[in-house]
Amino acid sequence: MVEILLVPLITAFISDIFIKNKRLVWFLFLISNGYILYKLYSLYGKWDLTYILNTDYQIFGAKLSLGLSNNPLGWYFAFFSAVVTLVIAIFSIGFNTNSKGNVAPIWMLIIFANLGIFYAADWITFFMMWELMGWTSFFAITNGNTKALDGAKYYLALSLLGGSSMLIAILLLGAYTKTFIIITSAYRLIQLFNLAEGVFTTILLLFIMAFFIKSAIFPFYMWPSKVYAVGPEDYIAFMSSVMIKYGIYPMAIFIVPVIGNLQLPKIFNAGNWMQYFIGYLGALSAVVGTLLAMFQTDMKKLFAYSSVANMGYILLGFASMSIVGFEGSLFHVVNHIVLKAAIFLSLAAVVYRTGESEMHKLGGLVYKMPITFLTFLFGIIAAAGIPPLNGFGSKWMIIQALMEKKMVVLVISMVFASTGAFMYLFRALVSIFLGQLPERYKDVKEVPYTMSIPMIIMMGLMLLIGVVPGVVMKPLTIALDALGYKVDIATWTTLSSSFKNATIDLKIVFYMFAMGIVVAALMYLFGNKSETIPQHDNYTAGENPIEWGVDADKFNYSYSFYQPFKEMFDPLFERISIDRFFSSIGKNFEYISPTIQGLYKRGEGAVLLFSIGVLLFILGGWIL
Amino acid sequence: MNSIVFLVVIPIIAAFLSLFLGKVNKLIAYIVTIFNLSFSIVVLVSGKIPFNVAIGGWRAPYGINFVVSDITIFFLLLINVAAVLSLTTIKEHMEYQFYAFYFILLAATNGMVLTGDIFNFYLFTELTTFAIGGLVAYKRDRLATGASLKYLILSSTASTFSLAAIGLIYKTLGTLNFADIASKISNLNKASLSLILILFISSMLVELKIFPFNIWVVKAYDASIPAVNLFLHGMVSTAGVYGAIRILLMVFSKNSIMLSQSSNIANILILLAFITVIISEIGALTEKNLIKVLAFSSMAQLGIFLFGISLGNYEALKGAFYIVISNYFAKFVMFIVAKNYSVIAGSRNYEDMKGLGRKYPGLAIAFTISALSLMGMPFFAGFWGKLSIVGNALLMDKIAIIGVIIILISSVIEGVYYLRISHTFFSDGNIQDTKLSRINCVLPIILAAVILIIGIYPNSIENIIWTMINEIQNTPEKYIQVILPLK
């Protein structure tokens, strides 16, 4: 089992040596990803495989032993992220032929950490992989260009903060429950609840803070927009789809079981206050994510906030604490990996060809890049949760579970968020692909084969999971069953909801939609053609706005698409801005630091401070 | 094993000889340092480790004696290895005074670690102060004179404080020998003991670079030539750390590991420790000069070390040892890399060193590895130290918990500014092609490899540290019967 971790490490080392020639390095990257996928596939079902490495490093009196275990949930996350990583690997061979920096070695290290996180058996290994992933992703994001520095610095500070809060939580847990193994520490933590409630809540809150920072949930939702806009696009596709799930996995394996069977008084007999706390945070991040996504002009930032919203849905699924809700959110995890990867791959293709990521500067690419358009369209439909594609199933199960638990406020916020999703997804589709093609992109061609094939694979995946959810649900339910949850194994095409005998058969839904598309295509072919007028004529009466000294793109209809909607929410966002709060903390530190440097640079108060130090000792030694 | 005194005598004789041999000095410096290192290795291997050497034939409490125990040998090796490594960075011809100062510094730091007599320890500290004062002032330009003068004034006032403490110890306990003091310390009046402790600790903390006492650090590091930075870091602060362990933990703490009888002095030490950490991290945040950044960061690491020591339990002490080791190797790599890059880029400002990481990847990777180890990232040596210090501090009283939280926040700050520096190394910049000889790329890579090995597989270091902690655990009894059996 340990060779699945060794392979990425060795390839990282080798590709670091041959960093100069790109072809070999990216080819190695592809092979190792393929190997990992194959190895994961062979590990399916063998849940008792463990690998223990005991060092004689003493902590709390006992010798520390680091372990990896093939737990079912870890396998589930690892397998599906490996599938998507393989596809991205194929894509990035073509993408990186002419890019400056080479992110492959760092990316291999991140994949090593990725597998380590999903397979860690005890908290110390988990923490080691977590921190390794933290700083390696900093180097992957910046990858040599300095304009990415302050966004990456922001992300680094947050992830280090998350890491430290998790370190405190792990050590408190280790001290009070005498074990670092994740599963046993969960059970003992529950007994600890009635012994020392204060410690219990601090441990839980610190864990939740660390996981929310990594998964960009409500209080820490700002970093994705700063980071996704500047990083290398193929790595960002990996980061936005897989790496944002690292916070969700420990929630699923540790926090949810602990909160689930806590004997806390139930509020409106739906769930204890912890569930509501998580639920409201999920709802907030869904709503805020959607709203902010609407106001963005950069397409990568737009989809960064859409990731925040989707993380919100997953949390809502956890908050319902019902089996169907839990399954729904885990199913949504895979759906989101697939659809986010598809969307970011197509964005990468757009950036690869046009080099532009501001939406109002693009337009009309549908004629030049049809396959990218189709992938983007499928991604949009899946993200919006429209039936034939995979987004629908998980959202449907989550809303069912929330309704069954009568958490009405959460349901309303989820529905508001998914309708909001229509708005910004449609806006992205229209401004990038539809509309008129600016002159400068006249000679844009479709991306080469090595990049369009993975996009087609992604489309196929989305359709497959959409129509036959069993592909994901069957391994998921088997995994949950192996973990000890009372769950019945899902069938290939039907999804069971939390109400009695209300299942839904997705094959029929697919047939209906197929017929709908056929009718739409007929109407389009035989309807009267629309004649195209140059875009700028309609408001500049044939004049060329450049003579007015104004940037023509600002007049593009998709410039501030939802201006009225934005004015409605602006007063809200002006006053409370979490983003300003965090960056102001950073600014304060940078403000104090010159004064301290001044103190040390002059250095003439040395003896005075020496005697003040002696004074401090005397006051301490004498008075205290 | 009386010949251990050669470790101190040979460098002093070499110092006298260095007055005449202008050109040959560098060769003699190598010979003497390698002699010291190999001699201490022979003593380590000889296996007669806890032994006591009475100088001049007079037995322990009456004459001066050298004590060699597990901790002594460990720190002796650290100092001598540091001396050999920092000699390799001296390229150009140095005047004979530089080598005289260097020999005396070598003799003094070895003596500080070996001696078992408190006045002798004071004398060796004085010698180190003068040697470092001379070395810092070696460039004799504006910055160096100011730094050396202010360091001298501060350290001579500090030494008068420790002289007063020695006088008080002699007046009350009547002896000057560490072991004798350790055995008689408990029948001292509590107030008098805290007075003696305060005087002694205040002069000790000047060398340990703790907040109110460390105003001299940044100026001294910035004003001196790179080789002297390595001396300052490798030899002087290691000897200072040894002094803190030997005196604060073994001599003045009777039975409990509690740093001192009066627990509130320990609380003040914890308070000062984490204030040093947070202040030096914030100070380094916007610092542009690479050497000053390293000076701030070494203050922070020693702050964490003092925090680990004064927590008062053995696992936190083990963490403090890990921090010392990781800081020792990491800072070595960083100073060498800083020297090489500032020679190429022409200025010590890390923004002008853009793109050097691409031209000399070995150095930049070594720098990043040591930066990560200082930040306490897993898979590097610093992590094991941070783990046990944070773990044990959480279970202590309130002030320790606040201290741990502040230390973790400052390690976040440290992470931000270190990775920003290593990012500027790797980012693309136009650097004209001055050829850097391959051999000084090798040294940082080896040291970075050591950090990595300790990080991944800490067992080897763990056993060494536990032998030392066992020695501290049953301190006075084992220590005294090594020195005073002849009574």
Next chain:
Amino acid sequence: MKDETSVLVNIIAFLILFVIGIYIYSVAIDTGAGIKITDNITPTMRVADKYLNKNVLDDNSTYQWGGTAEDTAANIVTSVVVDYRLFDTTLEVIVLFITILGFGFVIPKDKRKIIKPTTILNRWAPILMLLMLMIGGYTFINGHLSPGGGFPAGAIISTAILTGVLTGRRTISQKSLKIIEAITGISIFSIGIISYFLTGSFFQNFILNDKIGDLFSGGLIPIFYGLIAFKVAAELSNIYFEFYEE
């Protein structure tokens, strides 16, 4: 002229000293158990008792005037400085060596004018030099009998050389001073090494069986004091050469 920052610093300094003073006072009058810093402990309760009775090695050996003892220096302070704790004094010589070396290294060397010595000084210079040399010689030769010792002797001899420098007479060149300094330093430590080979432990006194009180008693002590005297004299006169270089 005093701007307000220095007034503030003065007040802070007063405050600090006041608090330290009160603290020391409170420790002095503390009534807790255990040895306090104020109760007078006579030398007999200290390590010094063995030095006074000269019986460090075997406990009940006594001595009388003119007889032999462990360490036959009549002046017990010299016995402590040069015999029992000799290593401190050798380190002391190194401290002086380093600081004077630093002094010569750091001081800016620029052209200095020579003031013509007054006639009185000119006339009296040789007599003064002789006088100084005699006093210096006396102090270190019987350092172990009467008070005085290596360090003051060196200072006095160096003043002899100072008068030579003042009156412009070329007594000793700087080069030879450096040589003397190095030779005496090395010989101090080589005696230590010889005693290591002879008697197995460093700086052990290997000339024994002298009698207390007579001139050449005290084994190695007069030799050490002589070497120290010459070394200190050489070093200090190095300083004087800095004063009045031609």
Next chain:
Amino acid sequence: MTQVFILSSLSLMFIGLYGVLTRKNLLKIIIALNIIETGINLLLVSFGYIDHGITPILTSQESILNLNKMVDPVPQAIVLTSIVIGLGTTAFALALAIRYKITHNSISINASEEEEGRGI
């Protein structure tokens, strides 16, 4: 009798410390440092002093008889060394002060360290 010695040396130390803390002129600071050194030496010797003690030098047989009235020799040995350390510190500090005067062309301690002022 010993009270006078201890109190006077303590006050010397405090005056010296006050001088180091407050004076701006470098030479003044070094003088204050020397005053602290002298104070410390006096303090150490006064620790060893006993009332009506006699000098610890054996002049004749009867001085051997009343050994217990002799003053403690060990602090005197320490002070011998510490005086020479005081000399060393002063010499080194003064040389640096002269160099400081040339490079900073002012001997007040808070002359700024940055590049102005002619340096040799």
Next chain:
Amino acid sequence: MFLSVIIAVIMIFGAMWTIVTEDLFKAIVIFAIVSLSSSIMFLLMQAPDVAITEAAIGSGITTGLFIFTYKKVEEEKDER
């Protein structure tokens, strides 16, 4: 007995005066007096060895050094 009190008083006032005076040369001279009186104090404390050393080194050489540096520092006469 009260000789020691007189010497102590001289020392303390001399020390205070040295610290307080503005003129550098006067400070050096008074410092010489203080160190000489401390050498006498050593004599009163039955420590002749230390007294001689203090007299020779403590007041002799140190005062000479101070005067030497005073001459070098005072040459430019622009003491700010």
